[in-house]
Amino acid sequence: MRKKIVAGNWKMNGTYTDSLNLFNSLRSSENEFPQNVEVMVAPPYLYLHDLLKIGSSKIKVISQNCSSKSKGAFTGEISVSMLRSISIDCSIVGHSERRIIYGESISDISEKVKQLLSENMQVVFCVGEQLEERKSDNHFKVINEQLISIYSVDPSLFSKIIVAYEPVWAIGTGETASPEQAQEMHAFIRSKLREVYANAADQTRILYGGSVKPDNAAELFSQADVDGGLVGGAALQATDFIKIIQAAG
Numbered sequence: 001m002r003k004k005i006v007a008g009n010w011k012m013n014g015t016y017t018d019s020l021n022l023f024n025s026l027r028s029s030e031n032e033f034p035q036n037v038e039v040m041v042a043p044p045y046l047y048l049h050d051l052l053k054i055g056s057s058k059i060k061v062i063s064q065n066c067s068s069k070s071k072g073a074f075t076g077e078i079s080v081s082m083l084r085s086i087s088i089d090c091s092i093v094g095h096s097e098r099r100i101i102y103g104e105s106i107s108d109i110s111e112k113v114k115q116l117l118s119e120n121m122q123v124v125f126c127v128g129e130q131l132e133e134r135k136s137d138n139h140f141k142v143i144n145e146q147l148i149s150i151y152s153v154d155p156s157l158f159s160k161i162i163v164a165y166e167p168v169w170a171i172g173t174g175e176t177a178s179p180e181q182a183q184e185m186h187a188f189i190r191s192k193l194r195e196v197y198a199n200a201a202d203q204t205r206i207l208y209g210g211s212v213k214p215d216n217a218a219e220l221f222s223q224a225d226v227d228g229g230l231v232g233g234a235a236l237q238a239t240d241f242i243k244i245i246q247a248a249g
C-alpha cells in the first residue's frame, strides 16, 4: 500500500510574512490531516530555513530546485549540500517551468538527480508533456524520454524517487487532466519504471499535478496509480490546500 503524498509548490509567490502566515495556518490545522497522507510544502529558497525552524511534525519542508553543480563559481545557484546543511532532505527537480522557461535539458536534470541522490536526498522528479505533444499523440514518447533521467538511478537508491506527472497544458490553466487521462499516464509511467526497477516500481509514488483543486482532488486521487498531488495555485490558500490534503485521506 503506497502512502499518498500531497505537496504544495509555492513557486515564486508570497512575501516572507505571507509564507510564515501560510505555514502557520497549515500547522494550526495539522491535527486534522489524515494519518495516511504525507504533506510537503516547497517554499521559495529564501524562506526554507525559517520555516524549518518553526517546524512541524506533519509538514515536511522541501526545496523547489537545486543546482546541477556541487560547488564553485555559479552565481545565484544553491547546491544540494547547502540544502542538506540546513536539514532539507528533499527537492523537486525537472519542473516544466525549469525545463521550458529556464531551458533545463534532460542532462541538466539527470545531473540534479545525481547530486540529490549523492546526498541521500529524496527527489520529486517532474515530467509532463506540452499541449502540442498531446495533440500530436506524442505524449507517451515525450514522458518516456523525460524519464531517462531516472532510468539510470542505482536500484538501491530508487526508493528515494517520487515521480510527479504534470501535463504542462494543465498547469495554472484551470484545465485539469481528466481522472482517466491521469490514470492512463500514471499507469504508463509505472509500467516503464517496472521494466527497469521490477518490484520497486510498485512502491513508487506517482503524483498528479496541474490545476488540482478541492473539487477535483478526491476523484483524481481515487485512481489506482495516482498517489497524491503536486499542487501549485491551490496550495497558496491554506483552506484549499487543507481540503486537498483531506481528499487524499
Ligand code: 13P
Residues within 6 Å of the ligand: 009, 095, 166, 170, 171, 172, 173, 174, 209, 210, 211, 212, 230, 231, 232, 233, 234
Ligand atoms: P497549478 O496547481 O497551479 O496548476 O500548478 C501545478 C504545478 O505546477 C505544481 O508544481
